[in-house]
Amino acid sequence: MDMHPGDDMLMSRGKDNSMKMHxxxxWGKDAIVLFSGWPKHSVGHYILAIxxxxxxxxxxxxxxxxxxIKRGTNPIIGGFTQATLYVFRISFLYLVMLAVMSFNLGIFIAAVAGHTLGFFFAKSRxxxxxxxxxGSSIAQKV
Known part of the structure; x- marks a missing residue:
């Protein structure tokens, strides 16, 4: 199959059932995000995916x-807590990466906005x- 830059790749599953990958x-609601056939050309499902x-x-x-982790925490419990958070963090990051690989601009903007807002919340906290x-160390000195 000859592909030119900017062309869409067509992955065929049969004569009647073909899936188009960009x-x-x-830009558009006709995307494949994370699962085959989702968001099913539906605006509601597309918004849900975003x-x-x-x-x-x-x-x-x-x-x-x-x-x-705070000082004095049991090393086993602290390590288990950190490892559990790491599993979730990496899983979420890989899912976001796979979603962005749909090449849909709406999904890309949602990923960037989510990372930005999450960073803002974390750094504000x-x-x-x-x-x-x-403030507590200043109060103790006085």
Whole structure:
């Protein structure tokens, strides 16, 4: 099959049942996101896919910036907690990456916006905690 830059790749599953995969960025509800046949050319399912990717990206970013485990924590429990968070973080990041590989601009924008908002929430929380610790250390010195 001859492919030219910008052409779409057609993966055939038979004469009547073919699936079109885009090889360049495109805009539209006719996307295949994570599962074959989803969002099924439906605007509602497409919006659901966008929201799913947005929240996966946001949660992955919040988990990525979670503070370290407190001193005095049992090493086994602390390691298990960190490993569990890592499994979820990596799983969410891979799902977001696979969704973005649909080359759909709506999905791409949702992933970037989710990562951005998640980063904002995580860093805002870290700043609040740092200010609280600084305020308590100043109060102890006085």
């Amino acid at each position: 090889m360049s960025l495109y 929201l799913l990717v947005f929240f996966l990206a946001m949660i992955a970013e919040v988990i990525s910036n979670k503070p370290n 870290a700043l609040v905690l740092a200010n609280r610790e600084q």
